[in-house]
Amino acid sequence: MEFKQSLAQRIIIAFALMSALVAGSFAVGIISTVHFIEEKLISAGLGGDLNRLLLAESVSDWSHRPKQDQLFYFSNGPGDFDLPPDIRHLEPGFHEVFRGPLSYHAMIEVVDGRHYALLQDQSDFEERERLLFAVVLVGFVLALALAVFLGWILARRVMAPVVRLARQVRHRDQLLGLAPPLAPDYAADEVGELAVAFDATLGRLRQALTRERMFTSDVSHELRTPLMVLASSCELLLENPALDQRARRQVERIARACEEMRDLVQTFLMLARTQREDPTMTPKATLTGVAEQLIAQWRGPIESKGLELIYKPAEDDQASEIRYNATFLLAVMGNLLRNALHYTDQGFIALTLHGRGFVVEDSGVGIPEEKREAMFEPFVRGNEQRGEGLGLGLSLVQRICVNQGWTVSLSPMEPNGCRFEVNLAPTGNER
Incomplete structure (x- = not known):
């Protein structure tokens, strides 16, 4: 896979993704654990309250009412105690019951074929859940922001020697024969190994450039003599009155080609010497x-x-x-x-x-x-x-x-x- 982002951006993205994964896992774990424990506690509390009411019914204490935020029903109960149709199908155990905008926790028991139901308003539970979600979300966002900040700091520290090495390699002075080596400026780590590799490569490149300049200079210098001989011979031939018009045009063409070749040789010679001679x-x-x-x-x-x-x-x-x-x-x-x-x-x-x-x-x-x-x-x-x-x-x-x-x-x-x-x-x- 080919990445378009810089190495520093990739480090920051990696930190952010790792933080998002860890913080997200912790957030989901915290919410699930709290929700599970709270549900177990509510289930146990409702079960205890329902058993108390069942005991009251066994002694025919019909005046005993559930708590203020609870609703108590049972099959064929008198008045408001009668089991409503929306919960008659529920199996014994813990349930959630929704009535329009309101929601309840419900505990269902079956004793001697009769269904008993105790409902409790879960508004407080929902408020605690919302607060928990808000705290977890804020923690997740803060963890992500902290990860990006730490990733940015780490990326700068990690990339600083790499950026410095790149600038040194990019500098034209590194191709000069007296340029100092790069490796002593870096620790014996991966960047140091890269600097050693650059030193070796730049050394071979300097040698190749030196050989090229020497070859170009030598060849250009040696070509001057035969070119001067050709030019002189053309001048002598042009002075010969015995040459016909066709031959004279050919000699002039040769002389012009010699002049162009001499200019080209001079250009190559200047290019070979441009870094060794004073421009003035x-x-x-x-x-x-x-x-x-x-x-x-x-x-x-x-x-x-x-x-x-x-x-x-x-x-x-x-x-x-x-x-x-x-x-x-x-x-x-x-x-x-x-x-x-x-x-x-x-x-x-x-x-x-x-x-x-x-x-x-x-x-x-x-x-x-x-x-x-x-x-x-x-x-x-x-x-x-x-x-x-x-x-x-x-x-x-x-x-x-x-x-x-x-x-x-x-x-x-x-x-x-x-x-x-x-x-x-x-x-x-x-x-």
């Missing part, structure tokens, strides 16, 4: 500067495909004043423009700037609704039939945004296309 030492650029640079870079490929490139600068000055990590901003905006070009065959691609972010829109094929939420995962592509991409561009955009404290969202365009909006929240790195 990274290159900075404004939103307007990056947008104009990319518009100049992508205008040719976009317009050569027959698409309209729409660029709308920001209306305020923030886009031209606030400075961001240039490598990451270029990677995010460039990947979104590249993605729009890849999936748009006709219509337009638009880049709109606002004070603390930008929007990239296109009139392309769009992204199926069932894939929309997963588009920022690695190796997920909007249309498997288009191009040779690996589905890493949007994953890289998401990773950079998380790293920098930015947000990226995807929404559909009407009648078709995509709209990506990036909000550049302050991260403390811009100036």
Whole structure:
């Protein structure tokens, strides 16, 4: 069974249910016991009174009357003593008799074929029962309230180390290599064992992150040299006047791919070093500067495909004043423009700037609704039939945004296309 309540709420509910069960059992037991004993006492008292009246009848003392709250009847008795029809069917023993709003306890005896009945008003008994019920109900409610209060206190005390451990594990500093272990802060109980398990898991995670950063850094660094060789070779080839137009376009395509690969390598290298380098030492650029640079870079490929490139600068000055990590901003905006070009065959691609972010829109094929939420995962592509991409561009955009404290969202365009909006929240790195 899956519970939706928190652990603290479950502890309080368990206390309340246990208290309700125990208090309810005690209440039922008390009421049943008191009712049984009182019924036995009343039955014994009525039996004694009836025997006294039967004795009086045996000596023909008809002037002897029952007590003020009692009624005495017997078969073929004179006047009011005659046995009424509503109790003639009762068997010998103790009974309850109801006459309209009134109720009586009745004791029936049969002597020599004659029925004798003694009735006693049970108003006092009912009053005592109501008082008993009220006392038991108040006690039950108080016990339940006390159980909830004690459960709340116990839940806070029990959950305090768990909540503290969760906050420590959730803190990003726990992934740093010099982060202190968690276990020494806790007793040798279940929470302490959980802290030991977290220490072991976080240790393995730190090692994995370290290996990933070192691998990314090493690979990115080693790829720079062959990329520079490719770029230099393309420049030399483009200077050769013997190249025909078709060959020149191919070399320009190779040069552009080398440039994109170099930017990607630089982005991965920055991501690998982002927690080890001083943020103030990274290159900075404004939103307007990056947008104009990319518009100049992508205008040719976009317009050569027959698409309209729409660029709308920001209306305020923030886009031209606030400075961001240039490598990451270029990677995010460039990947979104590249993605729009890849999936748009006709219509337009638009880049709109606002004070603390930008929007990239296109009139392309769009992204199926069932894939929309997963588009920022690695190796997920909007249309498997288009191009040779690996589905890493949007994953890289998401990773950079998380790293920098930015947000990226995807929404559909009407009648078709995509709209990506990036909000550049302050991260403390811009100036």
